[in-house]
Amino acid sequence: MKDVKDKVVVITGGSTGIGFSFAGQFGREGAKIIICGLRENRLDEAVQSLRASGIEAEGTVCDVSKREDVETFADFAWDCIRFRRCRYE
Numbered sequence: 001m002k003d004v005k006d007k008v009v010v011i012t013g014g015s016t017g018i019g020f021s022f023a024g025q026f027g028r029e030g031a032k033i034i035i036c037g038l039r040e041n042r043l044d045e046a047v048q049s050l051r052a053s054g055i056e057a058e059g060t061v062c063d064v065s066k067r068e069d070v071e072t073f074a075d076f077a078w079d080c081i082r083f084r085r086c087r088y089e
Contacts, residue, residue, distance in 0.1 A: 005030030010077045012036050012064050015046040027055030034077045036062035 009026040013019035014035025023033045027050055035050075036059060037043040043059045050057035058080055062073040 003029075006032070008032045008034060008077075008081050010034045012062065012073070015039065015043040015059065020046050023050060023057065024053065024055070027053065027057065033057040034080055035059040036064075036073045036076075038063055 004026050007030075009023070009031040011019050011023050011026075011033065012035075014023045014033070015037030019035065019037075023035050023046070027033045033050060033055055035043070035046060035057065037046065038061065040061050043061060047057050047059040058076075060073060060076045062069045064070055064073075
């Protein structure tokens with residue numbers, strides 16, 4: 001795997017299952033994590049769990065089957081990266 005230290009990794013479906021596992025792995029390798037998921041409560045739990053592990057993480061609700069949600073998630077991620085609007089910056 002490429003070095004991801006200090007990179008930003010964006011993961012859809014990152015609040016549960018394989019997506020959450022990837023988020024944790026990339027985060028432990030030093031990446032900043034931006035995830036999305038369908039259920040706000042699971043997303044909040046995932047972000048808090050990542051942060052409790054010392055991983056810099058942010059998340060927002062997104063249904064990837066809806067174009068508008070995906071565009072909003074992309075804007076959220078870009079804002080985090082470009083304008084440092086996320087809490088981890």
